[in-house]
Amino acid sequence: MLIPISWLKDFVEIKFPLKDLMWKMTEAGLTCESYKKVGDEIILNVEVTANRPDWMSIIGVAREVAAIQGLKLKKAKEINLPKKAANFPIDLVPNFNLFERWTGIVIKGVKIAPSPKWIQERIKFMGHSPINNIIDITNYVMYELGIPMHAFDYDDIFGQIMTPQLAKGGEDFTSVDNLNYRLPKNAIIIKDAKRIIDLAGIKGGLNSGIRDAQSDKDATKNIFLHVTINNPVLVRRASQALGLRSEASAIYERGPDKGGVTDAIKRALSLILETAGGEIASELVDLKKERFEPWELTLTFDKLNQILGIKIDPKEVVRILAILNLAPKKSVKGVDCTIPTYRADLKIEEDLVEEVARIYGYNKFPRTIPIGQVAAAKIPYYFDDSFILNLKNLMTSSGFSEVMTLSLVSSQILDMFEIKKENCAKIINPVSLDYEYMRPTLIPGLITGTKMNTEERVKLFETDKIYPGESYKLSGVTKGVSFREFKGAIDLIFEKLNIKELEIEFDSDKPYFHPSKAGIIKMGGDIIGEFGGISPKILSGLEIKEDIFAFEFDIASLQKHERLKRFRVVPENPPQVEDLTLIFPEKTRIGEVIRQITNHQPLITNIELRDIFRDSYTFRIWYQDPKKTLTNLEVEKIRKSILQKVKGKFGGQTKV
Amino acid sequence: MQEEIINTKNQAIAQITSAADAKELEEIRASYLGRNGKFTLLVKKIKDIPPEKRKEFGMTLNESKIAIENLLSNKKHELIKSLTEKREWFDLSIPGKKPNVGQLHPLTQVLADVKKVFNYLGYQIANGPEIETDYYNFEALNFPKDHPSRDTQMTFYLENGKILRTQTSAMQGRVMERMKPPFRVLAPGRNFRYEQVDASHGFEFWQVEGFIVDKDVHLTDLFGTIDYVLKELFGNEVKLRFATTNFPFVEPGVDTYMNCTICGGKGCSFCKNSGWSEIMPAGMIHPNVLKAAGIDVKKWNGFAFAIGLSRIVNLRYQIKDLRTLTTPDMRILSQF
Numbered sequence: 001m002l003i004p005i006s007w008l009k010d011f012v013e014i015k016f017p018l019k020d021l022m023w024k025m026t027e028a029g030l031t032c033e034s035y036k037k038v039g040d041e042i043i044l045n046v047e048v049t050a051n052r053p054d055w056m057s058i059i060g061v062a063r064e065v066a067a068i069q070g071l072k073l074k075k076a077k078e079i080n081l082p083k084k085a086a087n088f089p090i091d092l093v094p095n096f097n098l099f100e101r102w103t104g105i106v107i108k109g110v111k112i113a114p115s116p117k118w119i120q121e122r123i124k125f126m127g128h129s130p131i132n133n134i135i136d137i138t139n140y141v142m143y144e145l146g147i148p149m150h151a152f153d154y155d156d157i158f159g160q161i162m163t164p165q166l167a168k169g170g171e172d173f174t175s176v177d178n179l180n181y182r183l184p185k186n187a188i189i190i191k192d193a194k195r196i197i198d199l200a201g202i203k204g205g206l207n208s209g210i211r212d213a214q215s216d217k218d219a220t221k222n223i224f225l226h227v228t229i230n231n232p233v234l235v236r237r238a239s240q241a242l243g244l245r246s247e248a249s250a251i252y253e254r255g256p257d258k259g260g261v262t263d264a265i266k267r268a269l270s271l272i273l274e275t276a277g278g279e280i281a282s283e284l285v286d287l288k289k290e291r292f293e294p295w296e297l298t299l300t301f302d303k304l305n306q307i308l309g310i311k312i313d314p315k316e317v318v319r320i321l322a323i324l325n326l327a328p329k330k331s332v333k334g335v336d337c338t339i340p341t342y343r344a345d346l347k348i349e350e351d352l353v354e355e356v357a358r359i360y361g362y363n364k365f366p367r368t369i370p371i372g373q374v375a376a377a378k379i380p381y382y383f384d385d386s387f388i389l390n391l392k393n394l395m396t397s398s399g400f401s402e403v404m405t406l407s408l409v410s411s412q413i414l415d416m417f418e419i420k421k422e423n424c425a426k427i428i429n430p431v432s433l434d435y436e437y438m439r440p441t442l443i444p445g446l447i448t449g450t451k452m453n454t455e456e457r458v459k460l461f462e463t464d465k466i467y468p469g470e471s472y473k474l475s476g477v478t479k480g481v482s483f484r485e486f487k488g489a490i491d492l493i494f495e496k497l498n499i500k501e502l503e504i505e506f507d508s509d510k511p512y513f514h515p516s517k518a519g520i521i522k523m524g525g526d527i528i529g530e531f532g533g534i535s536p537k538i539l540s541g542l543e544i545k546e547d548i549f550a551f552e553f554d555i556a557s558l559q560k561h562e563r564l565k566r567f568r569v570v571p572e573n574p575p576q577v578e579d580l581t582l583i584f585p586e587k588t589r590i591g592e593v594i595r596q597i598t599n600h601q602p603l604i605t606n607i608e609l610r611d612i613f614r615d616s617y618t619f620r621i622w623y624q625d626p627k628k629t630l631t632n633l634e635v636e637k638i639r640k641s642i643l644q645k646v647k648g649k650f651g652g653q654t655k656v
Numbered sequence: 657m658q659e660e661i662i663n664t665k666n667q668a669i670a671q672i673t674s675a676a677d678a679k680e681l682e683e684i685r686a687s688y689l690g691r692n693g694k695f696t697l698l699v700k701k702i703k704d705i706p707p708e709k710r711k712e713f714g715m716t717l718n719e720s721k722i723a724i725e726n727l728l729s730n731k732k733h734e735l736i737k738s739l740t741e742k743r744e745w746f747d748l749s750i751p752g753k754k755p756n757v758g759q760l761h762p763l764t765q766v767l768a769d770v771k772k773v774f775n776y777l778g779y780q781i782a783n784g785p786e787i788e789t790d791y792y793n794f795e796a797l798n799f800p801k802d803h804p805s806r807d808t809q810m811t812f813y814l815e816n817g818k819i820l821r822t823q824t825s826a827m828q829g830r831v832m833e834r835m836k837p838p839f840r841v842l843a844p845g846r847n848f849r850y851e852q853v854d855a856s857h858g859f860e861f862w863q864v865e866g867f868i869v870d871k872d873v874h875l876t877d878l879f880g881t882i883d884y885v886l887k888e889l890f891g892n893e894v895k896l897r898f899a900t901t902n903f904p905f906v907e908p909g910v911d912t913y914m915n916c917t918i919c920g921g922k923g924c925s926f927c928k929n930s931g932w933s934e935i936m937p938a939g940m941i942h943p944n945v946l947k948a949a950g951i952d953v954k955k956w957n958g959f960a961f962a963i964g965l966s967r968i969v970n971l972r973y974q975i976k977d978l979r980t981l982t983t984p985d986m987r988i989l990s991q992f
């Protein structure tokens with residue numbers, strides 16, 4: 001909202017220096033962080049929050065500026081209106097669901113002309129172009145008092161009857177700006193005897209607007225000026241459906257001052273008679289179901305002190321409420337206030353607490369730490385992320401860098417990775433088609449991520465949710481790294497979590513994994529996840545030439561199978577360590593070989609694959625008995641049983 | 657016989673004197689005094705000496721042995737001393753071979769810091785769904801349907817009628833309905849808002865929501881908590897000032913301005929030349945929110961706040977473009 005200072009000064013004195021005033025306004029909730037200079041005029045830029053429609057006006061801001069400075073508003077000039085000079089008929093059909101209040105008056109014999117300079121100037125300060133005296137005045141009063149109004153050409157109201165109703169949807173409507181619209185269902189419209197003349201709360205109709213003399217028509221001579229309090233929800237919905245907003249509709253959505261309607265229309269009337277001439281030609285019609293009057297609200301000292309945490313002197317409380325125009329009456333228990341109609345936001349006692357605190361000044365309050373109980377029981381939705389942090393640290397130790405990618409992905413990427421879209425959560429109103437679905441896996445984001453990196457070796461990981469189930473996954477991707485190095489990170493995780501007895505299925509059910517170089521890891525019947533190469537088709541589609549390996553594990557499954565380690569006493573006697581080179585036939589599962597060697601063999605405390613050359617594999621084996629040093633004979637016995645097993649199950653043998 | 661002893665002794669003296677290092681000295685010691693050492697063998701020869709000459713032989717042998725032992729000891733000390741005092745060239749400046757470790761994402765690091773701070777204040781972590789209902793995301797937080805207050809948080813809709821949560825405040829209703837006060841909750845999480853993507857805006861962003869419900873919770877406690885948290889995260893010299901603001905779910909509402917950590921308050925592009933940046937919107941929980949969750953507002957009240965995690969990363973590392981945080985580029989990530 002733009003606030004020219006000279007206009008503000010019509011209502012309140014400005015005593016504070018500008019920068020101080022701006023901060024004080026911001027501190028009190030009327031954020032004012034910038035201004036611009038137009039010639040000699042300073043125009044403040046204030047941000048109005050949704051709860052203070054009264055600030056969408058010069059007078060509303062003036063009241064606030066007065067309260068902040070501890071001043072009263074300047075005395076308002078009395079408006080004396082002449083009696084009516086004629087009786088032009090106008091039939092307003094009430095509909096309190098659409099117009100909670102409807103005030104209007106007819107003026108005859110006006111002269112349409114450009115507005116006086118001072119009005120034109122102020123319209124321009126507000127960022128608009130002046131049109132003619134009548135239209136400018138309706139806008140002028142809206143800016144000044146925060147109540148929108150509209151003037152119709154009286155002679156264009158066919159049948160002198162106006163009926164507010166809901167649009168059926170699809171009707172054609174041409175606005176005063178000469179733009180054509182298809183009306184949405186349930187927009188509030190006004191019809192005269194024949195046609196739609198107004199899109200209430202948003203824009204007037206071209207067919208009934210105030211006009212200058214034109215080639216085929218005379219200028220408007222008689223006008224009907226009205227103020228309506230429109231149903232805010234219907235205005236908002238229509239405005240959104242049309243994508244059409246006006247300053248008036250913005251005020252209507254928040255709710256203009258229902259009790260200030262007659263003052264507004266009188267102000268407009270007085271300005272019109274002054275600048276366009278004319279005479280009043282009807283009574284001031286005022287259709288309403290209730291009287292819009294101030295209401296009572298009490299603030300108790302107990303509540304105030306309890307919420308604030310400090311005791312403000314009751315005299316100061318009264319002073320603040322008085323300067324806010326809330327007519328405070330002090331009692332022993334608190335202060336009884338009378339809330340003016342323009343403060344529809346003051347409904348409960350807590351609202352008054354905020355008024356006192358914000359004018360008193362938040363920065364005067366001490367800063368304390370709450371004394372109270374810390375709950376011993378776990379809260380609902382309790383989440384301990386130490387397991388995930390542990391996984392992250394294991395990944396970084398293995399040289400992987402953590403990334404975060406977006407949760408929303410494109411239909412294109414899902415197609416490229418051959419992921420079925422029917423199972424994915426789809427957004428009806430995406431920001432763009434690049435972000436239409438919620439990712440069902442972290443892998444596509446990571447793989448496309450490797451493309452950004454031109455280094456030879458890239459290792460990335462991510463731990464986050466997939467959708468729609470919102471389960472947490474740990475995914476890692478490598479580029480330009482050997483399979484054994486990639487798998488090393490996975491082995492490290494299972495080792496540190498002490499998860500043993502894994503089964504690897506040499507097959508993956510995910511279409512984006514390599515048909516023969518990927519598989520599933522299972523543990524006790526649970527699927528932990530998949531790992532391995534990525535389908536060459538996808539890599540080719542992404543124009544990735546290097547080796548890519550990826551894995552994705554379900555974190556809850558990992559956590560379920562984590563086991564605590566038991567400490568093993570370090571034996572005093574040293575182990576025997578020897579290298580054993582074995583040759584295996586093609587397609588031997590070396591992981592299985594190692595598992596078989598150590599199976600049922602407690603005296604083998606460690607085994608590592610040290611070297612691979614063609615079909616020969618060199619293992620380093622540690623033999624150790626915790627109770628004594630093994631003799632060469634005992635080691636030989638174990639070695640013989642290894643060779644037997646290896647030959648029998650896998651056809652492996654030592655070099656001859 | 658005496659001659660042999662003297663000769664052996666002189667040999668030993670010569671070798672010991674010219675020994676170059678401790679290793680060589682040890683070899684010399686072993687060759688004379690070890691199991692098969694020359695002096696040891698001489699001792700064995702005593703039985704070949706006629707009895708009247710044995711005493712003399714033994715004495716000479718002993719004297720020689722002691723002399724050699726002393727010399728060995730002195731030489732050892734001498735060698736150690738010269739080794740200690742020796743000045744030789746050693747290049748300490750040569751670059752080491754750094755191990756290839758990865759790093760955690762800055763959001764992970766910042767989140768861990770935030771959690772640590774709230775740990776001290778007794779907050780527990782709650783984690784809830786990102787796919788939410790309109791009820792928890794708006795209605796339970798006192799945003800009426802069809803109200804302009806919702807305009808500040810434009811929403812994504814899913815086909816099944818659910819929405820993507822626009823604020824982690826949605827956790828307030830979820831927790832409050834299921835637990836009796838008192839409690840202190842920290843709920844970090846991802847939110848989604850319909851926004852066009854540019855340097856300062858994205859449609860996905862991270863927030864940490866916090867709220868406490870207890871007896872006699874004061875506005876001063878809220879100011880104090882914000883003060884404590886921001887000083888822990890940004891340093892004790894940080895200056896704060898509070899302003900009034902409005903959200904439907906708090907009353908009074910509080911906004912916090914922190915002096916810009918980038919320019920120290922002088923004014924820069926980060927803080928739009930004001931010297932201050934807005935951070936951590938907060939307020940006393942609106943009674944309607946407590947009532948919606950079934951909490952007796954006569955007995956209990958509380959406060960709530962939210963911190964933008966991306967904002968903290970922004971301020972801490974001076975990252976101007978938020979899109980940097982979701983870009984998996986090693987040139988970015990390796991800087992953390």
